[in-house]
Amino acid sequence: MGDESYLSRIVDAGQAMGLSIDNLQAEAMQTYVGQLHKWNRTYNLTAIRQPGQMLVQHVFDSLSILPSLDKMLYKKTVSVMDIGAGAGLPGLILAIMRPSWQVTCVDAVEKKIAFIRQMAGVLALPNLHATHGRVESLESGNADLVISRAFAALADFAGLAGRHVRPQGWLVAMKGHQPSEEATALEQLTDWRIDHVQALHVPELDAQRCLVWMSRKG
Template identity: 35%
Template structure:
């Protein structure tokens, strides 16, 4: 167990308090897995440049808690994280929700190599890694929810991902400031769009989750 005065102890305290503020019940094994992921991300980032955030304490807030802030909005059992990059938000969510199946998709080989290492090191049986482009990725079978974080504009994300949705499925796009300029995209005109404000503990910045659902065709 890390000393409370060590960097690892500070990371653990920030993570524990943040999860409490989010209303999440963080088990010790989940806390340890999240901190293990953080250590892997910090180590691989030195060579692979997976994230611009270098400070591990800042990673706790900007990456772990930012990802976990969408937890209350998840409904599906089978979720695809597109443009997953370093595994955000897919890895923290897979750790937090072992009863859900998370598929992490990225076209970049060095990122998917890192994700395979994370899956192996953390023994995440509910996490599947895919290296492919989203435009050509098959929906076999389709997904309940397609999730993205800093991936593309809302219109592009919905256009490229809607073929991956199961009936009744939805796209969930994590955004910073309220994306007013993106909501009028032509690709969204046949969709029902809801924007939810998010509060990330310890982060004094705007965060939003955009819920995009295909409208049923009118006969």
């Protein structure tokens, strides 16, 4: 597949999700896929091997949350912490799309953090930061939004990462099916509750996706 096809697919996917993606942003995401494919041969950053699949299952999947985030995070300057970011998903994509947001990707695997730092330089993203460590070992943060993608069950996620959310901030989990069973454990074991669940549309992906928004009780 040629470069132009990647760019057009990215822009078309954005339009399908109600997102405006300019040429520089599309080029950055295309470069990201190329670099991820290259690094993955040596460092095994993701189980997905083909660039076309990376584009859909990683980039488009991460882009799909932006309309919901834009609606809930109406401030121009937003601080985001991506827990268990892996190869920078969704945090790196958010940093590309929203340059006024400060995005910190956290992962316990050093080679994944090295990749994110490399991409911050390659893509000239001064708003993208990478922290190597376990979330429970970090000093408490004050983020507007703490997000995870396939990181842990909701109660575990809230227990580990909730202290990094500012008092009126949000804890958000990217999930496949709606986590009805996890909601009970979340209520019983933590001081968090599900505020609402947003269904997501990921272009070119035939699978269920949703975004679980959690807020503190009371």
